[in-house]
Amino acid sequence: METQTEESSIANDKPPGCCQELKAWRFELRNSIKDIEDLVKIFPLDVEEIKCLSAVVKIYPIKITPYYFSLIDKDNPDDPIAKQCIPSPKEKDLYFNAQDDPLGEEKDTIMPGLMHRYPDRALVTLTNMCPVYCRHCTRKREWQKGSWNRQDEELDKIYKYIQDHREIRDVILSGGDPLILSTGKLENILRNLREIQHVEIIRIGTRCPVVLPQRIDEELVFTLKKYRPIWINTHFNHPNEITPESTQACDRILCAGIPVNNQTVLLRGINDEVETMTRLCQGLLKVGVRPYYLFHCDPVNGTGHLRTSIDKGLEIIKGMRGFTSGLAVPTYVVDGLDGQGKVPLQPDYLISREDNYCTLRGYRGEVFRYYYPEDKKHENRYYL
Ligand SMILES: *Cc1c(COP(=O)(O)O)cnc(C)c1O
Ligand code: SF4
Numbered sequence: 001m002e003t004q005t006e007e008s009s010i011a012n013d014k015p016p017g018c019c020q021e022l023k024a025w026r027f028e029l030r031n032s033i034k035d036i037e038d039l040v041k042i043f044p045l046d047v048e049e050i051k052c053l054s055a056v057v058k059i060y061p062i063k064i065t066p067y068y069f070s071l072i073d074k075d076n077p078d079d080p081i082a083k084q085c086i087p088s089p090k091e092k093d094l095y096f097n098a099q100d101d102p103l104g105e106e107k108d109t110i111m112p113g114l115m116h117r118y119p120d121r122a123l124v125t126l127t128n129m130c131p132v133y134c135r136h137c138t139r140k141r142e143w144q145k146g147s148w149n150r151q152d153e154e155l156d157k158i159y160k161y162i163q164d165h166r167e168i169r170d171v172i173l174s175g176g177d178p179l180i181l182s183t184g185k186l187e188n189i190l191r192n193l194r195e196i197q198h199v200e201i202i203r204i205g206t207r208c209p210v211v212l213p214q215r216i217d218e219e220l221v222f223t224l225k226k227y228r229p230i231w232i233n234t235h236f237n238h239p240n241e242i243t244p245e246s247t248q249a250c251d252r253i254l255c256a257g258i259p260v261n262n263q264t265v266l267l268r269g270i271n272d273e274v275e276t277m278t279r280l281c282q283g284l285l286k287v288g289v290r291p292y293y294l295f296h297c298d299p300v301n302g303t304g305h306l307r308t309s310i311d312k313g314l315e316i317i318k319g320m321r322g323f324t325s326g327l328a329v330p331t332y333v334v335d336g337l338d339g340q341g342k343v344p345l346q347p348d349y350l351i352s353r354e355d356n357y358c359t360l361r362g363y364r365g366e367v368f369r370y371y372y373p374e375d376k377k378h379e380n381r382y383y384l
Contacts, residue, residue, distance in 0.1 A: 025214040029131060029180075033064040043086065044074065056087045060302050061143055063133045068211045071240055080238040080270045085132050088305060095304030100141040102299045104338035113150045114158045117339055121170035124158055126150045126189065130177040131212035134235075136265055136306045138298045138335075142176065149181065159192050162199065169200040179208040183220050190227040202227065207235040209260070213249035225256040232260045233292065238271050239279040247287045254288045261292035264330065266313050267306045268297075274319030281320070281328035291330035293342075298335055310334065310345065318347040322363025 022030075033039050036054045039062065045053065064085045071081045108117040115123040127149045128142040137143075150158075162168050171193055178186065193199050204224075208215040209232075224230055232253055236242065250260050262284050264271065271277055281291040294316070297307040313332045320329045333342040351359040357371040 023214075023217065025212055025217065028065045028067055028212055028214055031066050032131070033062060033066075033069060035062060039064075039086070042069070043072075049089075052089045053087050056089060056091050059144070060087065060091055060135075060140055061133055062087055063130070065131050065212050067213065067245065068132050071243065078269060080240055080276075083270050083306075084134055084136065084237060084267070087135060090305035091135065091302040093304060095299070095301075095307075098299045098301045098304055100301050102337050103138070103335050105139075108339050110161060111157055112154050114161055116161075116165070116168070117341060120167050121172060122162060122165075122168045123172040123174050124150075125175050126173055126178045127176040127180055129180045130175065131180060131208060131215070134207070136267055136297055136303050138300050138303075139176070140300055140302050149185075155189065155192070159196065162193070163196050166198045169198055170203065171199050171201075172203040172205060174205045177206050177208060178204055179206040179212075179215050179220070183223050186220075187223050187227075190224070190230075194227050201229045201231060203231045203233060205233045205235075205263070209234045209246050209249040209253070210236050210241050213243075213245040216249035216252050218252075221252050221256045224253070224258060228257055230258050232258055233263050234260060234289065235264070236262050236280060236284060236289070237264050237267060239276065239283045242280075242283045242287060250287050250289055260289045262289050262330070263293045263295060264291065265295045265297050266308055266316070266332075268308045270306070272308045272312050272316070274316050277316050278320055278324055278328070281330065282324060285325065285328050291328055294330040294332045296332070296334040296345075299337075314345060314347050317345075318363075321347070 033042075036045075036050060036057060039045065039053075040050060062085075068081065068085060072086075073079050073081075076082075105115060108115045110116050113125050115125070117123070127147075128139070128145060129147050129149070130137075133143065162171060173189070181189075190202065193202055234250070236246070253260050264277075264280065266272060271280060277294070284291055294313065296310060296313055297303060299307070313334075317329065317332050332345050334345060335342050349361050351361055351367060353359075357369045359367060360370050361367050
């Protein structure tokens with residue numbers, strides 16, 4: 001792992017046949033807000049706040065693209081975009097049980113850049129850089145290591161491991177944001193993974209459609225298309241993020257035959273209401289994106305102020321299931337501590353089980369009996 005600045009990765013980006021003119025997404029990255037001095041020029045902060053936030057960003061850096069910043073309504077003190085990207089003094093507070101790596105990701109890391117926690121899929125981290133540093137990020141611990149991209153020697157070892165483990169049929173490219181790499185570097189990685197026969201699908205986890213939609217340009221989509229089946233998981237958290245720009249980014253990916261799913265994080269004061277979550281998920285379906293997971297916010301240091309109770313998540317699912325398209329309802333998951341894995345949570349629709357019937361609750365709240373087929377009386381008690 002070699003430290004590398006973003007500027008040097010920019011200098012290396014000369015895709016074949018591409019004009020030298022700065023691409024729109026490179027322009028966005030270059031003009032990003034990268035420290036509190038940049039921020040105060042365009043965002044109202046008083047002297048105390050400046051002092052406090054300058055200390056916060058020494059631990060948890062700031063980065064916001066001009067595009068994402070433009071979505072903030074500066075007159076709204078509770079703006080859901082601002083809360084996701086403008087640092088808060090509360091990031092320095094200590095919270096009960098919070099850790100840097102509560103999910104035990106380091107423990108499940110087989111070698112630098114490769115996590116193999118579930119039987120048939122592996123997660124590969126390609127960089128720790130992102131176009132925007134989300135204040136709720138689960139991998140905030142990575143921000144303290146300086147910027148890095150996975151090096152070729154490390155990647156070679158990762159390909160070898162996947163090659164040797166025939167059970168891995170699903171490879172997830174993650175980070176950081178893998179789409180911050182140049183298209184050339186990405187293509188190289190995709191080509192190497194595709195050479196492994198048993199890798200059936202490649203997934204890319206990226207927030208670019210939401211925070212840097214300019215990244216989803218024709219050149220990128222043309223490249224990704226060649227390595228299908230690819231699935232993209234993106235990360236919309238609020239309906240205000242569904243804009244003409246992000247809609248176009250998703251549409252380009254979809255038109256290339258690449259399905260787009262969404263992973264939302266449940267965030268206090270941002271999307272922790274049934275109405276907001278419903279509007280987000282219905283809005284996603286309108287742009288062709290399927291809500292996949294609603295993640296409970298992990299107990300990560302520096303994110304405690306954005307966490308809700310688990311009851312909040314269950315209340316949101318209860319308020320959506322049955323009341324809107326089933327396609328709009330994500331699976332609510334809590335990621336277990338120390339590598340226990342994702343645990344799906346559902347409101348209690350199954351109230352009790354008897355010998356020949358169970359008691360269920362419908363989405364409107366009525367409780368009713370549901371009888372088992374008579375002759376299957378005992379076989380149906382498989383839970384007990
Ligand atoms: C979430 C996750 C996956 C993918 O899980 P799915 O349920 O298949 O989306 C894989 N590896 C790790 C380490 C994960 O955290
Ligand atoms: S895009 Fe994902 S990895 Fe990057 S800062 Fe946001 S939550 Fe973290």
